[in-house]
Amino acid sequence: MRTDTHTVGDGAAPLPIREQDLQAEERAEDQLIMHLERDQFVAETARPVPRAALSGSAVAGLWALRVFVVLVSAMVIYTFVVNLR
Amino acid sequence: MTPPELATAGVGQPLLSDEDHARSRDRARVHHARVNRRRWRLLWLLVGPGLLAMLGENDGPSMIAYASDGAQYGLGFFVPFIPILFAMAFVCQEMCMRIGAVTHRGYGELVLQRYGTVWGWFGAADLTLTNLVTLVAEFVAIRVGLAYFHLGAGVAVALGLALVLFTLSGGRYWRWERIVLGLALFNLLFLLAAILVKPDVGTLAGSLSFTPFPGGGFNTLLLLLASTIGATVTPWMIFFQQSASADKGMTPADVPHGRYDTALGAVIAAICGIGALIAGAALLSHGGSGIEGFAGAGFPQGLKRVAGSAAGAVFALGLIEAGAVAILTISASTAYAAGECIGASHSFNASPRNAGIFYAANVGVALLAAIVILIPGAPLLSIALNANVLATVLLPVSLVLMVMLANDRGLMGQWVNRRSTNIVGIAVIAFVGVCGAAYGIDSFLQAVHVVGS
Numbered sequence: 001m002r003t004d005t006h007t008v009g010d011g012a013a014p015l016p017i018r019e020q021d022l023q024a025e026e027r028a029e030d031q032l033i034m035h036l037e038r039d040q041f042v043a044e045t046a047r048p049v050p051r052a053a054l055s056g057s058a059v060a061g062l063w064a065l066r067v068f069v070v071l072v073s074a075m076v077i078y079t080f081v082v083n084l085r
Numbered sequence: 086m087t088p089p090e091l092a093t094a095g096v097g098q099p100l101l102s103d104e105d106h107a108r109s110r111d112r113a114r115v116h117h118a119r120v121n122r123r124r125w126r127l128l129w130l131l132v133g134p135g136l137l138a139m140l141g142e143n144d145g146p147s148m149i150a151y152a153s154d155g156a157q158y159g160l161g162f163f164v165p166f167i168p169i170l171f172a173m174a175f176v177c178q179e180m181c182m183r184i185g186a187v188t189h190r191g192y193g194e195l196v197l198q199r200y201g202t203v204w205g206w207f208g209a210a211d212l213t214l215t216n217l218v219t220l221v222a223e224f225v226a227i228r229v230g231l232a233y234f235h236l237g238a239g240v241a242v243a244l245g246l247a248l249v250l251f252t253l254s255g256g257r258y259w260r261w262e263r264i265v266l267g268l269a270l271f272n273l274l275f276l277l278a279a280i281l282v283k284p285d286v287g288t289l290a291g292s293l294s295f296t297p298f299p300g301g302g303f304n305t306l307l308l309l310l311a312s313t314i315g316a317t318v319t320p321w322m323i324f325f326q327q328s329a330s331a332d333k334g335m336t337p338a339d340v341p342h343g344r345y346d347t348a349l350g351a352v353i354a355a356i357c358g359i360g361a362l363i364a365g366a367a368l369l370s371h372g373g374s375g376i377e378g379f380a381g382a383g384f385p386q387g388l389k390r391v392a393g394s395a396a397g398a399v400f401a402l403g404l405i406e407a408g409a410v411a412i413l414t415i416s417a418s419t420a421y422a423a424g425e426c427i428g429a430s431h432s433f434n435a436s437p438r439n440a441g442i443f444y445a446a447n448v449g450v451a452l453l454a455a456i457v458i459l460i461p462g463a464p465l466l467s468i469a470l471n472a473n474v475l476a477t478v479l480l481p482v483s484l485v486l487m488v489m490l491a492n493d494r495g496l497m498g499q500w501v502n503r504r505s506t507n508i509v510g511i512a513v514i515a516f517v518g519v520c521g522a523a524y525g526i527d528s529f530l531q532a533v534h535v536v537g538s
Contacts, residue, residue, distance in 0.1 A: 033101060035112035037336050040189045042102045042430075045331075048198040049190070049496065058489075062200075065482055066207060072478050072522050075529035080471050082532045084464050 107434035108334040111259055115339070131342035132349065133262045134185075134329035137414055138178055138322045139171070139350030140269040143357050144411030145226020145404055146219065146469045148275060150312050151358050152365030152384055152400075158299040159369045160284075160292035163313070163362050170317035171355040173513045175347055177318055177484060178326050180491040180502065180510065182343040185330030187500045192327040193425035196486050199493065204486060209426045211479045212320050213450075216419045219321070219476065220454030222469035223408040223415065228458065230404035233385040233397060242455040244405075245412045249451045252413055253444060258332045258433035261417075269410045272353070274403035275360035281396035282367035282388065289363070304531060307524035308474070314517055315473025317358075320483045321418040328421035332432050337500055364400055367391050412451055420447035477521040484514045 038044065054062075111130075118127040154163050181192065188195060193212075197205025228241040248268075252261050299309055326347075335343060368387050385404070389397030417433075423446035424431025430440035437444045458465055488510045491502045502510065 031113075033105065033109050035116045036105060036109045036334065037189070040108070040334060040336070042104050042432075045189050049188075049195065050199075051201065052199045052493065052495070054200065062204065062482075062485070065485060068522070069479060069482050072525035073475065075525045076471070076475055076478050079525075079528040079532045080467065084467060 103436060103439065104430070104432050104434040107257055107259075108332075108432075112334050112336075115334075119338075128342060128345060131333075131335070131339050132346040133266060133333060134326045134335075135178060135182060135343060135345075135347030136350040136353070137262065137265055137269060137329065137410075138181075138326040139174065139347070139354040140272050140357075141265075141325070141411050141414030142174070142317060142319060142322055143272050143275075143354045143361075143407055144219070144223055144415075145229075145408035146222040146472050147315075147317070147358070148361040148404060148407045149226060149229070149384065149469065150473060151361040154299075154309065154313065155362040155365030156368040156387075158309075160288060160362065160366050162292070162295050162298050164289065164292040164359055165295055166313065167317075167358045167362065168355045170314060171351040171358070173516070174318045174322070174354075175351040176506065176509050176513055177487065178322060178347045178351075179344055180487055180506070181323050181327040182330045182335070182347055183340055183500055184487070184490050184497065185327035186335035186340050186343055187337050187497050189331045189334075189336075190327075191331055191421050191425045191431065192324050192483075192487065192490075193422040194428075195327075195490055195496070197426055199490065199496070200486065205426055208320075208324075208483060208486065209422045211483065212324055212422050213419060215319065215472070215476045215479055216321050216415050216450060217454060218468060219319070219472045220412060220415055220451060221457045221465065222472040223411045224454055224458040225465045225469045226404045226408035227412075228465075229384065230401040230408065233389075233401035238458055241408075242459060245409060246448075246451060246455055248409055248413060249416055249448055253433075253437075253447060256434070256436050258329075258334075261433045262329070262333070265410060265413050268406060268413070271406040272357045272403070272410070273360075274399050274406060275357045275364065277360075278388070278396055278400045278403060279360035279363035281399060282364050282392040284363045284366070304524070304527050307520065307527055310520045311477045311524040312473040314520055315475075315477035315480075318480060318513075318517065319473075319476040320480055321415050321476075323483050323487055324422050325414055325418035328418070328425065328431070332421075332434065340500065361400075361403070364388060364392075364396065367396075412454075416447045416451045419450040420444070422446075474521070474524060477517060478525050480521065481514055481518040484510070484517065488514070 115127065115130050117123075118130055151163070151167070184195070185191065193205060193209055196208050224238075224241055224245055227245060228238050231237070231241050231244075252264050255261065299306060330343060365384070368391060385397040385401035387397075388400050420443045421431050423429075424440065424443040427442055429442040431443045432440060435443065457463055457468075488502070488507065490496060491510075492507065494501050
C-alpha cells in the first residue's frame with residue numbers, strides 16, 4: 001500500500017493520495033462484498049440456527065432407526081471379520 | 086427471501102474475513118455473468134459440487150464393483166439398473182445442494198445445531214468410519230491401476246498424498262474445485278475402455294430389458310444390490326455436496342443451475358459406470374470371475390489378454406483416476422464434517438492458519454488410509470469389497486435427517502421439498518434401508534451358521 005501523502009489536482013483542499021487510495025479500496029471492497037448475501041458472511045453463518053422442537057414420535061423413530069443401523073453395521077463388520085479367517 | 090431461522094438480528098455490517106473476500110470475488114463473477122445474460126459462462130461458474138459428488142462416487146471400489154458385475158453376470162440387469170441408481174442419487178444430491186444454497190451451511194453443522202449434538206456426532210462418526218474404509222479402498226484402486234505399470238504401493242501412497250497437498254495449497258475453493266473437476270473428467274476413460282473392448286451392440290440393446298437377471302443365491306443378489314447401491318449413493322456425498330455448495334457461495338438464485346450441475350454429474354457418472362460394466366463384461370466369455378479373481382493388476386491384465394494392451398492400460402489409468410479423485414473429495418467431506426461439528430472454520434477459502442482443523446482433517450484422514458495400505462498382509466481387497474456395503478448400511482440415518490432438513494420450513498422457507506420429492510426420497514430411503522439390512526442380516530445368519538449359504 002502507498003504511504004505518501006502528496007496531493008493531486010488543482011482543486012480546493014484535495015485529498016491526500018493515501019486517503020484517496022483508501023477510499024477507492026473501500027469502494028471496491030463494498031462493491032465486491034455486496035455480491036454476498038447477508039446470511040452468507042462467515043460472521044453470520046457462525047451463529048447457530050435455533051434448535052428444532054422434534055415430536056416424541058420423531059425422536060423415537062430416529063432412535064429406533066439409529067439402533068437398527070448400528071446393529072446391522074455390527075453384523076456386517078462381524079461377517080467381514082469372520083470371512084477374513 | 087431469507088428463511089426465518091436464518092434472518093439476522095443485527096443491523097451493522099459484519100466483520101469481514103478472508104473467506105468472505107474470496108467468496109465475494111467468486112460471487113461477483115457469477116453476478117456479472119447473470120446480469121450480462123452469459124448463460125454458458127454462468128453454467129461454467131456454477132457447476133462443480135454436483136459433478137464432483139457424482140464423479141467422485143464413481144470411485145475405485147465402485148468401478149471395480151461395476152466391472153466385477155459385468156465379469157460375473159454380463160450386461161443384463163445392470164445396464165438399466167445403474168441409471169436408476171443415479172436417478173436415486175440425483176434426488177438425494179439435489180436436496181443437499183438446495184439445503185446448502187439456501188442455508189449456506191453444511192450438513193454436519195445443520196444437523197448438530199438443529200437436532201442436537203447427539204445426532205450431529207452420530208452422523209460425523211458414521212462418516213468418519215465409512216470415509217476411512219472407503220479411502221483405504223481408493224488407495225487400493227490406485228495400487229491396482231499402478232500395478233499394471235509395474236509400480237508398487239509406495240507410489241500409490243505418494244501420488245494420493247501429493248495430490249491432496251497440491252490441491253490444498255491454493256487457499257481458494259475455486260482453485261480446488263477446478264483442479265479436481267479437471268481430474269474427474271478422466272472418468273471418461275472407462276467409456277473409452279468400453280469402446281476398446283468392442284461390445285456387441287445387439288447384446289447391449291437387449292440388456293435394457295433388465296434381462297438376464299443375475300443368477301446365484303439370495304445372499305449373492307443382496308450383496309450385488311447393496312454394493313451397487315453403495316457405489317452410487319453414500320454418506321460422504323451428502324456431507325460433501327451440501328458443504329461444497331455453501332463453500333462455493335451458492336444462493337437460492339443458483340438452485341436451477343445446481344440442479345443442472347447435479348443432473349449432468351449423474352448422467353456422466355452413469356455413462357462411465359456403464360462403461361466399466363461393459364469393459365468388465367468382456368471378461369465374461371473368457372473365464373470371467375468375481376473381483377476376488379482380479380487381485381493386484383488382474384482386471385487390467387485380464388482386459389489386456391482379451392481386448393489388447395490399450396484396453397488394459399486405459400482401464401488401469403481409469404482406476405488410478407477414480408481412486409485419486411475420490412481421495413480428494415472424500416478427504417474434503419471429512420474435513421468439512423470435522424470443522425462443522427467442532428465449530429471451527431471449514432472452508433477452502435480460509436487459510437490454513439485460520440482453518441487448521443479443516444486442513445489437518447483433510448490431510449490426516451488421507452494419511453491414515455495411506456498408512457493402512459502399507460501394512461504388510463492387510464486384507465485390502467476385503468476392505469475394498471466391504472466399503473460400499475458398509476456405506477449402504479449406514480446411509481438411511483443420514484438420508485432421513487437430510488429429508489427432515491429439506492422439509493424444515495424454518496430453515497428452507499419457500500425452498501422446502503415438494504410432495505413429489507418427499508415421496509421419491511422416502512422410497513429411496515426404504516429401498517436402500519431394506520437392501521442394506523437384508524444383506525447385513527442374511528450374511529450374519531450365514532456367518533453364525535443359522536442359515537446355509
